[in-house]
Structure formats: structure tokens, C-alpha cells
Amino acid sequence: MEEKKDIVICRCEDITLDMIRECIRNGADNLEEIKRTLRCGMGPCQGTTCMPLIRKELARYLGVSIDEIEMPTKRPPLLVTKFETILEGVEGEE
Amino acid sequence: MRSSANVVIIGGGIIGSATAYYLAGLGIKDIVILERSYLSSGATGRCGAGVRQQWGLDMNCQLAKASVDIFENLREELDYDIEYRQGGYLVLAHNETQVEQFKRNLSVQAKYNIPSRLISVKEALEICPYLDTSRFIAATFCPTDGHANPFLTNYAYANAASRLGVEINKFTEAREILIEKGRITGVVTDQGTIRTSIVVNAAGGYSREVAAMAGITIPTYSERHQILVTEPIEPLFQTMVISFQIGIYTQQVPHGSFIMGISEKEEPSHNINASWHFLEYMVGQAVQILPIFKRLRVVRQWAGSYNKTPDAQPIVGEAEDLPGFFQAVGFSGHGFMIGPSTSKVLAQMIAGQPPEIDVSPLTYKRFQTGKLILEPSVVG
Ligand SMILES: Cc1cc2nc3c(=O)[nH]c(=O)nc-3n(C[C@H](O)[C@H](O)[C@H](O)COP(=O)(O)OP(=O)(O)OC[C@H]3O[C@@H](n4cnc5c(N)ncnc54)[C@H](O)[C@@H]3O)c2cc1C
Numbered sequence: 369m370e371e372k373k374d375i376v377i378c379r380c381e382d383i384t385l386d387m388i389r390e391c392i393r394n395g396a397d398n399l400e401e402i403k404r405t406l407r408c409g410m411g412p413c414q415g416t417t418c419m420p421l422i423r424k425e426l427a428r429y430l431g432v433s434i435d436e437i438e439m440p441t442k443r444p445p446l447l448v449t450k451f452e453t454i455l456e457g458v459e460g461e462e
Numbered sequence: 463m464r465s466s467a468n469v470v471i472i473g474g475g476i477i478g479s480a481t482a483y484y485l486a487g488l489g490i491k492d493i494v495i496l497e498r499s500y501l502s503s504g505a506t507g508r509c510g511a512g513v514r515q516q517w518g519l520d521m522n523c524q525l526a527k528a529s530v531d532i533f534e535n536l537r538e539e540l541d542y543d544i545e546y547r548q549g550g551y552l553v554l555a556h557n558e559t560q561v562e563q564f565k566r567n568l569s570v571q572a573k574y575n576i577p578s579r580l581i582s583v584k585e586a587l588e589i590c591p592y593l594d595t596s597r598f599i600a601a602t603f604c605p606t607d608g609h610a611n612p613f614l615t616n617y618a619y620a621n622a623a624s625r626l627g628v629e630i631n632k633f634t635e636a637r638e639i640l641i642e643k644g645r646i647t648g649v650v651t652d653q654g655t656i657r658t659s660i661v662v663n664a665a666g667g668y669s670r671e672v673a674a675m676a677g678i679t680i681p682t683y684s685e686r687h688q689i690l691v692t693e694p695i696e697p698l699f700q701t702m703v704i705s706f707q708i709g710i711y712t713q714q715v716p717h718g719s720f721i722m723g724i725s726e727k728e729e730p731s732h733n734i735n736a737s738w739h740f741l742e743y744m745v746g747q748a749v750q751i752l753p754i755f756k757r758l759r760v761v762r763q764w765a766g767s768y769n770k771t772p773d774a775q776p777i778v779g780e781a782e783d784l785p786g787f788f789q790a791v792g793f794s795g796h797g798f799m800i801g802p803s804t805s806k807v808l809a810q811m812i813a814g815q816p817p818e819i820d821v822s823p824l825t826y827k828r829f830q831t832g833k834l835i836l837e838p839s840v841v842g
Contacts, residue, residue: 394621395617398500401501404613410762412761444763445760445762448693448759450757450758450759451759
């Protein structure tokens with residue numbers, strides 16, 4: 369198992385498989401709690417790469433099928449938007 | 463799930479988790495938390511997590527100061543890094559009336575050794591160099607105010623409570639409170655019934671619904687409040703910047719992102735959807751105080767519920783009409799900052815000990831007697 373130690377699961381926030389396993393062992397038995405503890409899924413990609421992997425890991429730990437693990441909510445605006453752009457939008461409407 | 467308990471706490475936010483922890487610490491056994499979703503799914507996991515001691519009323523200063531004393535040692539006490547930072551709170555004054563009010567507040571704060579002070583625009587710039595100086599005329603600053611990570615604080619309390627033997631049932635909803643001859647006898651959940659004589663309403667946005675299960679009418683209601691977070695950037699300033707007049711607050715968290723929120727006119731509801739209108743309004747107001755924000759990029763926005771009362775102050779204590787029914791609800795926008803001390807006081811009351819801070823004015827009966835609590839410095 370040693371060689372698995374540094375597998376990075378969430379690239380936005382630099383979260384490794386070991387950190388995720390520890391978090392699950394500490395009682396986080398759903399993706400929302402894992403996300404909130406470790407910030408994985410809160411970066412610019414909103415969990416597109418990491419969540420499916422974490423979901424699989426959690427399902428394995430809990431001994432349930434992947435479909436039983438609910439995916440966390442994605443938050444708007446989904447695309448990283450510059451404040452200036454939002455302001456231009458406001459002015460454009462007037 | 464247990465079939466009987468000494469205390470059943472409804473709600474696994476900061477209030478429910480911290481109350482369970484302090485109760486267990488007082489030696490009370492067989493405590494159960496019911497949380498209908500995951501931990502921190504309510505307001506706690508959606509909040510700005512700012513911790514301010516600059517209040518205008520004695521009781522609020524006491525609760526806030528006592529919470530800061532707790533926050534300062536929470537990492538050691540709960541063995542969990544909650545990312546608590548004391549970068550201060552800079553409260554902007556926009557006119558002379560506010561300056562006078564803030565001076566009165568400062569004299570109350572001083573009684574409780576809260577190290578806040580009135581500062582000039584020039585001094586404010588030393589703390590936050592990016593403020594637009596045409597937008598305010600003075601400010602108050604308290605260096606020991608700050609913020610924590612709300613999820614981690616919630617989990618730190620929950621984990622510590624569970625180490626002390628508290629049973630936490632996630633994804634378990636309280637549906638009904640059983641009462642016989644004026645006494646609580648149990649709680650019906652979607653996973654079965656628990657016999658108990660003591661129930662704690664820590665249900666946040668659903669406090670009125672839970673009180674109603676006990677036949678108690680309280681005037682709390684939920685109101686959507688929105689918030690956003692930006693991409694992380696290099697550290698700009700440490701302090702929280704707030705304005706009661708604009709209803710705005712913003713702060714850079716240790717991770718490097720800015721979080722910010724602003725109050726909007728909302729009808730009471732359980733709506734927690736994010737809106738585009740908020741984004742435009744928030745950004746428009748923020749860049750007026752802090753023009754440097756134009757270069758920020760928003761990554762996520764979300765919403766949560768303020769659970770409000772007619773005077774924007776919480777209801778805390780045992781219900782006069784139903785012994786064994788305790789409540790800590792209706793915290794408006796400040797339940798995180800006074801959560802630790804309020805939960806501790808509530809635990810003392812449940813355990814039959816004299817509470818270390820007198821919160822008797824927070825009775826729900828005040829809405830009948832008209833003895834409302836008029837706090838001048840609240841984010842509405
Ligand atoms: C956008 C926003 C920003 C904020 N910023 C700040 C801030 O900077 N500083 C500050 O101090 N405060 C702030 N607040 C307020 C703060 O978040 C709340 O006052 C505080 O978190 C309340 O904690 P709680 O435990 O009472 O409620 P919650 O965290 O809402 O917990 C209540 C829990 O009860 C559960 N529940 C409800 N009904 C049932 C039932 N029938 N059975 C089982 N479980 C049930 C819910 O699922 C929920 O998890 C903010 C709030 C919002 C929305």
C-alpha cells in the first residue's frame with residue numbers, strides 16, 4: 369500500500385488519497401462532509417475530476433454500491449467570472 | 463439508534479453539536495443528536511463564520527467575548543484545527559449619527575475588556591489600505607475579532623461530542639414530539655422513536671416547525687441570505703470589513719479567497735437557491751468600498767437561511783410552557799459567533815446548573831410581553 373501514499377485525487381486543492389481515507393475514517397460518511405472538511409470539489413473545477421474518484425473510494429469503504437452515494441451540489445456560476453465582467457453586465461442592462 | 467435518551471438534540475449545526483459537547487462535558491450521559499441531513503448542511507455550513515465582539519448591548523458583548531475566549535482555545539480543547547484567525551473587524555461609519563452610536567457601543571464593550579477602539583480614516587487605511595476613503599468618515603476596530611472555518615468548527619464539536627459518548631444520527635429527521643400530561647415523553651423520527659424527557663430545539667431554519675411539534679408557538683422565520691467566494695489571491699488584508707448601513711461584509715480567508723455577503727430584501731421562506739441578482743448587487747456594492755475587488759474572480763456562490771425573530775435576537779432557554787423543552791434558535795446573522803458561549807450556557811441550564819451568563823431576556827415570552835431586545839449593531 370506504501371506506493372499509494374501520494375496519489376493526488378483533487379488537483380485544485382492538492383488533496384491526496386490518504387487524506388481522503390483519513391477523513392472517511394474520522395466519520396465523514398458522505399461526499400458533502402468530505403468536501404467541506406478537505407475543500408476537494410470547492411476549487412475551480414467544482415469536483416469534476418475528484419468527486420467520481422472519492423465517490424468510488426467512499427462506496428468501497430462503506431461497502432455499498434456507487435449509486436447509493438449522493439453527489440454534492442455544484443455551485444453557480446460554474447465558470448469562474450471576473451468581477452469586472454459582472455459589472456459590465458450590470459451596466460449593459462441599463 | 464438508541465431507544466431512549468436523557469437528552470435529544472434536534473439539529474447538528476454548531477448549536478446542536480456544541481450543546482451536545484458541553485452537556486456531555488458536564489457529565490450528562492445518553493445524549494442523542496438528530497440531524498436530518500449531513501452535518502453542517504444548515505446555516506452553519508453556509509455562513510461567513512465571522513466572529514465579532516463589537517456589540518451595543520451588555521448581554522451580546524458578554525456572549526461574544528465569552529465565545530472568543532472559547533474560540534481562542536478551541537483547537538487545543540477539541541484537538542482539531544478550526545482555522546481560527548484573529549485579523550480583527552473594521553466597522554465602517556458613514557455618518558455622524560453612526561459615530562455617536564459606535565462611541566456608545568465602545569463604552570459597553572470596554573466593560574467586558576473587549577479591545578475595540580474608534581479610529582480615523584487614516585488609521586483605517588493602515589489596517590486595510592484598499593478602502594475607498596470617500597465612502598466612510600471613521601471606523602471602529604477590534605483586533606481580537608476574526609473568523610473560523612465553519613465546517614471544521616461544526617465537525618470539531620461533533621467529533622468531540624461523539625468521543626464523549628454522544629450518539630449522532632445523521633440523515634435522521636425528527637417528525638413528532640410526544641407529550642403526555644404536559645411532559646415530554648419522546649421523539650418520533652423517520653428511523654424510529656426515542657424515549658426522552660428533554661428535547662433541545664437547535665433546528666436553525668426549521669426552528670418554528672420543531673417548536674410547533676412541541677405545541678409551542680415561536681415567531682421565528684427563515685430568510686435567504688447569499689454569499690460568494692472568489693479565487694484565492696495573494697494576501698491583501700487580514701481584517702473583516704463590514705458596514706451595517708450597506709449590510710455588507712467581506713474577508714480574506716487563510717486559503718486566499720475572499721468571501722463576501724450582503725443583505726437583500728427578502729420575503730420569509732426556506733428558499734436557499736443562489737440568484738444572479740445577488741451576484742450583480744454584491745459585486746456592485748463591494749467594488750464601491752474596495753475598488754481593488756474589480757480584479758477578483760468569483761468561483762462559487764450559494765445561499766443559506768438566517769433564522770430570524772422580530773428583534774433579530776435569539777430565543778434561548780427552557781420553554782416556560784413545557785418543562786424539558788429547551789431552545790437555542792433565531793440567531794439571525796450571528797449564531798456562529800455567539801454559538802460556543804450560548805451552547806455552553808444552554809448546556810448549563812439543561813444540566814440544572816446556574817448559567818454563567820444571564821440570558822433570561824432571551825425568553826420567547828418577550829414577544830408577548832413586548833420586552834424586545836433592541837440591539838443597535840446587528841446585520842439585518
Ligand atoms: C449566508 C450566511 C452568512 C452568515 N454569516 C455569519 C457570520 O459571519 N457570523 C455568524 O456568527 N453567523 C453568520 N450566519 C448565521 C449563522 O450561520 C447561524 O446563525 C448559525 O449557523 C446557526 O446555527 P444552528 O446550529 O442554530 O443552525 P443550523 O446550522 O442551520 O443547524 C440546524 C440543523 O438542524 C437540522 N434540522 C432542522 N430540522 C430538523 C428536524 N426536524 N430533524 C432533524 N434535524 C433537523 C438542519 O438540517 C440543520 O442542519 C450566517 C448565515 C448565513 C446564511
